[in-house]
Every structure is written in structure tokens, then in C-alpha cells.
Amino acid sequence: MELDDRKRKILQAIITNYLETGEPVGSRTISKYTDLNLSSATIRNEMADLEEMGYIIQPHTSAGRVPTDAGYRLYVDQLMLEKDSEVEEIKETRNALIERVDRLEEMLKQVAKILASNTNYATMVTAPHYQNTKVKFVQLSQVSEEQMLAVIVVEGNVIKNKMMRAEQTLTNDEILKLNILINTFLQGASLADINLEMMHTMQQQAGKYAGVLEGVFQGVIEAIHEAEELEIYTSGTTNILKYPELGDISKTSELLEAFEEKKVLTELLDDAMSKEDNTGIQIYIGDESPVKDMKDLSVVTATYQLQEGAKGTIGIIGPKRMDYKKVVSTLKNLTEELDLIFSTKKE
Amino acid sequence: MELDDRKRKILQAIITNYLETGEPVGSRTISKYTDLNLSSATIRNEMADLEEMGYIIQPHTSAGRVPTDAGYRLYVDQLMLEKDSEVEEIKETRNALIERVDRLEEMLKQVAKILASNTNYATMVTAPHYQNTKVKFVQLSQVSEEQMLAVIVVEGNVIKNKMMRAEQTLTNDEILKLNILINTFLQGASLADINLEMMHTMQQQAGKYAGVLEGVFQGVIEAIHEAEELEIYTSGTTNILKYPELGDISKTSELLEAFEEKKVLTELLDDAMSKEDNTGIQIYIGDESPVKDMKDLSVVTATYQLQEGAKGTIGIIGPKRMDYKKVVSTLKNLTEELDLIFSTKKE
């Protein structure tokens, strides 16, 4: 059976209406709602076809129709046309953002929060993360008689502080020498470079201060891991409770726990990053999501760029019946803003 | 009317039973449950008295009795005797903890999480925070040609990294001198000490490198603020959903939002810190809590000590019908453990 233009229009009308009301939509509604001027009976025939084709379904015999996952998919792929309004709202967002940018972390938390309160969905944002991170700089210093501090800076300006118990007090001169030694070897090194051999060589050259290096190595490795780790900030998670179509609370609360845990989100975002297409927008409808707990939800993700090629992701999680148009355009605008902020604000 | 011994016993029986079952408890149950050997009729009379005194209440005419806030209060103050069992469980916790201690922050998150999964209530933990924090150590260094890094360590080993754009490249010697200057002035300084005068004096002495100091000052102030800020970690917040007695979801979800926001929690914990008694345990039942959204919940908080006199708080939030005995003893044990860990592990 062919999906002709009329069927398309009807399907679109059904989905649009359902997105608004959340109620199954009947033939009579469509008959009046659209400008097709068709009677409800005709619509009914078409609806029967659409159901056969798998785009809509009846929750029970005498109810209206509701879109299936396939229906939503067709909608977001073909039927939904972009909505470029509401740019003002985003402008505001931008200002709110720029004001508070002091640390990347704080800023991303803000992004998640603002987005959540704007859309009324749950949101998540990841910090941009790198691969094969290299050490930029290491600084060892004596804080007090018993304490030494190693500061490690890696690509992406992730900074790791490693506080160590000092076994002996070093003179400034000795520290200087150690610092030179450390930086000679470690600058530009990635995790793969820091092997046992390198460590041995360095410890030999350090002589009686070899002990201090232990802590440094440990710190460097931790720093790299931290930089490569996918840190996720969430907000508005409780918005999920607002969609009663998700049925029983127990499932929803499981989902909330998953959010708190954040591990499953990593999975989802990794997937999104890998599948990324030209627009940077990814939509998961129901079962399409790699996270099985989300089979009754939809997820929309967008990728933003940090200057050095590092990428981060923003995601919105809501009911399948979400305002895809708005969400997509909001995300597009937001990622553009972020790209802009990051490219100008080279720190 | 007097609260004689028999009434006490009956009240205790009612509350104990209610804590277990969550159902209103009737006279017949008590008649069999206790070893008082009284008929249900007698119990009924006593219950009528207890109701008049305000310790219990009937949800509706033909139902059993349920404790009021006053009833719970009497229970936790007088009727409940400590339960010193289940120490093994906590021992485990301690081991799990010690293994993972690498950063204070991580550790406290762990504490919150473990506590939540042990008790099935929502938990919160604050990092110990200081007042009048002093600068311990500042280290300025050149990361690359365009970037300088100021590392600021303040009391409590809170470390702040301030990355700055470098306007000119400095020699090692110049940096050394600047570091000496900075530390001469700033070491041991608290927020109050760092005034315009001090800043001017320092900038004069720094000569053409005065610009660099701007960033340092800023970093120092941020570091102190960060150290004094009350950071709160929560876990198991979704456990709140498991207690249907809280009635409608809308209220519960408001509460969850409050948790996400964390501001209200600050209020609560501040209150707990100020009211603290000799045991360090505080119990808020329903309306006693300063947070109005929590009127259907109880909160138990405990204070722990960090070596230098800095204090942090652990809190458990659950339904009024919570296992107070277990919660209190768990918290006591846990704070003792923490005190221990912190006092031995002087870093």
C-alpha cells in the first residue's frame, strides 16, 4: 500500500493533535481539525490503512488512534518542518549564561538547568572530553614541611592536584631540578607513553627523591583519566514524573535512580556521539534508545564543539509525545550558541 | 490526665507496631501483641485517653490509631531505647569507604550512597566547612607561553586552580620572586585581611608584573569562598517515592525538585548545626523541620568532626514512620567511623 499525500497529511494531523492533547485522536476530530474537508468516515478508512501500515495504533477497540514508534519516526524524519521561532527566548538564555561563566563545570550545570526549566523535560549535559589526552605541564611544590603538592595540567586544561606526605624536606633548588626532570619526560606524554620503562628511567635519574615520583605518576594517571571521563550533569529529572502516560511509578522511579546513577546515561551518550550525522542532532524514539528503561521515552541529543575538536553532548529526555519541533530547534540554537561562546572565549 | 506507665507501654506498642506495618493499629492487635494481658476493651479506653492527650489520632472514625507528631516525639525522646546491634554491617561500610578514599569529595559521595542503599531512605552529606579560612600556600607558574597558573591552597586543603592568560613571558627567576612576594603577604591571610591596602602594597612591589596579581587575588578569594561554601551531596532521593503515605505525587515531586536544587537543604542543615546537642544527633519530626515541604517527613541529622574543628553533617530523610532506632544507631556509628578516619588520616 502506498503512503500517498493525503495519508501523510492525515498522519501528520493525528500526531500533531496527539502531541498537544495526549489523548487518542478519533476520526471526527481530524475531519474538523484539518482543511482537507473530508468526512469522518473517509478519515476512518484512511486511518485503518495507516494502522495496517504500522504508523498508528488503537490502545483498545473503541478508542482513537495513537502514533506508534514508527509513526513518530516518520514524523520527525519527514513530516515535521523546522520551527525557527522563539529565538528571543534563547537569546535570554545566552545572556544568562555568559554572565556566569567562570568555570566550565558551573556553566554546564547552568546550561542543563536553564534548558530543563525552559522545556520542562529532563536534561543532561556532558563536558567535552578528549581522547588520548596529553600532559601539558607538571609542577611540584612544597606546601609545608610535611606536605608536597603536585599540580598536573593536561589537555583541555583539566587540572589535578595531588597532595602528598613529604618524606623529606627539599630545598628550592632540589625541587627545581625535580620539576625539570619531570617535565622533560612527561610533557606531551599520553597514557600509553607512561610505561614502566619510562618510570624506571626517571626514578634512576631522581636518585634519592625517587619516592616523590610515585605520587606524581599516580596523579598524572588520575588526571588523564579524569579528563577522559565522561562527566554528566543532569537537571529537571523530576519532570519525568509529570508525564503520567509512563504508567506505574515503580518504573519511573527506577528510571530516576538510573539518572542519579548516571552510568546508563554514559552508554546513551556514547551511542549518540558515534552515530552522529551532519546536523549533530540525534533522536531516539522509544525502543530505539540503547537504554532499555527508556522504552517509553524519547531522547533528543545534540553535539557541540569545543575549539580543539573536543566534543560534548546535550540531551533532552521526555515522553515520546514531546514537542519535537521545539526541542530540536532549541537544541540547535543552543549548540550554536555554545560553539560561539567557546570559539570566542579562548582561554 | 497523667501518662502512667501502662499508657506509656500501650503507646510504645502502638508506635512500634505502626512502624512495622504502616497500618493504623487497633485495640485488638495491642491486646494480643503486648504482654500486658488486657482485653481490647480496656485498651480502647486507654487509647481514647491517649488520643485526648494528643499522642495518637484516628485517620477516620472506624479505623485504628496512628501516632501524631507529638507521639513520635515522645517515642524518640523517651520510649525508644538504643539498638546497638548491626555493627557488623557498618564495619563493612567502613572498609568499603577506606578503600576508595582518594578525594574528600568522592568519599563523601560514597558515604551518602552507601548510607542510602543501607537504609533505603534519602540521604545527604555535607563536606566539613570552615569559617575564617586562611590561605596556606600559593604557587604561581608558567604553563605555556600564553598561560599562567595560580594554585591556591587554603585551610582544609581545598585547592583552587586559576588559569590566566599571560601577558608577558616570565623567566623562572622572576616567577620565583613573585612567588616569594605573594606568599609573604598572603600566607595565613583570611578574607578580612585581603583588603585594598594590602593589594596596593603588593602591586607596587610587583612593579611591572602587577597585572598578574589581579588574577591571583581573584583566585584566592574564590578559593576561600569555595572552602567556606556548604557543599551538599545527596543520594537515594528517589527512595522518597517508595513511601506512598506521602500521598499525591505532585507534592513528592516538588520535594524531589527541592532536593535537586539543594538550597533548602542548606537551610535545614544550618539549623541542625546550630541546635546541636551533646550527642550530635538531631531529629526533626514533620512540622518541626524548618523546611515546610517536609511536613510529612522526618529528618535525622548527625554531626561529624574533622580534625581541625571543622564540622560536617550527615542527614537522613524518610517518612515519619521511619525506623528511628536503626537510623540513630547507624548514624552514630557512622559519625564515629568518620571521626576516626579523619583523625588517623591526617593528610
Add this chain to the structure above:
DNA sequence: ATTAGCACTCAAACAAAACGAGTGCTAACA
């Protein structure tokens, strides 16, 4: 002072009935 007994209350559980939105199908129509 305690208890047995009894009439009474009321939420909860269950059952039956009424409702109504929406369907599929058929037959008539343009």
C-alpha cells in the same frame, strides 16, 4: 477497675448499570 457484648460507623472492595466516544461495515450517492 476490667471485660463481654452490642449497636454503630465508615472505608474499601465488589458488582451492576449507564454512558459515550469511537469504530467497522453497508448501502446510497455523485
Add this chain to the structure above:
DNA sequence: TGTTAGCACTCGTTTTGTTTGAGTGCTAAT
């Protein structure tokens, strides 16, 4: 041949009524 009016039918939802039973307060007997 596509469209539409009409109608019988389905089935979830809502309403209304009925039963049940846990629990009470009161009274009178012990």
C-alpha cells in the same frame, strides 16, 4: 470509483448501589 450518511457494536470509564469487616464507643455485668 471515491465519498459519505447511517447504524449496530465494542469496550473503557463513570456512576451508583451493595456488601463486608475492622474498629469504635458505650453500657451493663463481673
